[in-house]
Amino acid sequence: xxxxxxxxxxxxxxxxxxxxxxxxxxxxxxxxxxxFPSFAQAFAFMTRxxxxxxxxxxxxxxxxxxxxxxxxxxxxxxGGLSTRDVEMARFIDGVAG
Amino acid sequence: xxxxxxxxxxxxxxxxxxxxxxxxxxxxxxxxxxxFPSFAQAFAFMTRxxxxxxxxxxxxxxxxxxxxxxxxxxxxxxGGLSTRDVEMARFIDGVAG
Numbered sequence: 001x002x003x004x005x006x007x008x009x010x011x012x013x014x015x016x017x018x019x020x021x022x023x024x025x026x027x028x029x030x031x032x033x034x035x036f037p038s039f040a041q042a043f044a045f046m047t048r049x050x051x052x053x054x055x056x057x058x059x060x061x062x063x064x065x066x067x068x069x070x071x072x073x074x075x076x077x078x079g080g081l082s083t084r085d086v087e088m089a090r091f092i093d094g095v096a097g
Numbered sequence: 098x099x100x101x102x103x104x105x106x107x108x109x110x111x112x113x114x115x116x117x118x119x120x121x122x123x124x125x126x127x128x129x130x131x132x133f134p135s136f137a138q139a140f141a142f143m144t145r146x147x148x149x150x151x152x153x154x155x156x157x158x159x160x161x162x163x164x165x166x167x168x169x170x171x172x173x174x175x176g177g178l179s180t181r182d183v184e185m186a187r188f189i190d191g192v193a194g
Contacts (some may be wrong), residue, residue: 039156043147050140059136063160 005078006086014086021073021089029074030085034096036067045069048095049088058084060092102175103183111183118170118186126171127182131193133164142166145192146185155181157189 006014015023021030036042042064049071053059061072073089075082103111112120118127133139139161146168150156158169170186172179 039147040151043144047140047144050136054137059163061160061162063158065158066156 003075003078003082003084005075005080005082011081014081014089018086018089018093020093024072024074028080029072030081030089031070031072032089032092034069034071036069039066042067042069045095049092052091052095053088056084056088058088060088100172100175100179100181102172102177102179108178111178111186115183115186115190117190121169121171125177126169127178127186128167128169129186129189131166131168133166136163139164139166142192146189149188150185153181153185155185157185 011023011027015021015030018030021032023030034042034045036045046062046064046069049060049062058075061074063070071092073085074080075084108120108124112118112127115127118129120127131139131142133142143159143161143166146157146159155172158171160167168189170182171177172181
């Protein structure tokens with residue numbers, strides 16, 4: 001089943017409540033860069049997100065360099081942002097504190 | 098304490114025994130791209146490498162998109178490749194099977 005892409009209005013509303021996330025230039029993805037006190041804490045964060053990603057069947061595109069993690073969220077099946085990205089972004093903000 | 102950078106000869110010898118790794122254009126890093134049967138297996142691989150990275154105090158620069166993981170190894174304190182990268186590459190090859 002195809003997942004609905006957010007309308008421009010829905011996307012604007014979602015971004016307004018996710019101030020730590022930046023919209024990609026083409027408007028199809030959001031990105032947040034995080035920094036932690038240590039590599040262990042950065043990877044512990046990733047592990048919590050990994051389990052949530054499996055549960056939700058919605059996986060981030062992410063990279064890690066020591067204490068830094070960059071997370072990109074998009075919904076390929078929707079050709080852009082969907083409510084799944086908004087829900088995952090909220091989860092990540094909750095975990096990152 | 099500074100970590101010694103591999104000489105050109107040492108680097109060539111190391112790469113000869115690491116055929117799955119590609120030298121970066123500027124010669125300061127090696128990269129391997131891996132693919133797994135699932136996200137869970139990709140992340141399980143990352144978790145094993147994360148614990149070894151902490152033990153060795155030598156951390157990869159890596160990214161993950163679903164079942165794919167890209168690992169880049171370099172030694173910033175050496176300004177290029179060191180024996181630490183070779184040892185980590187061997188560990189990763191062993192884990193990846």
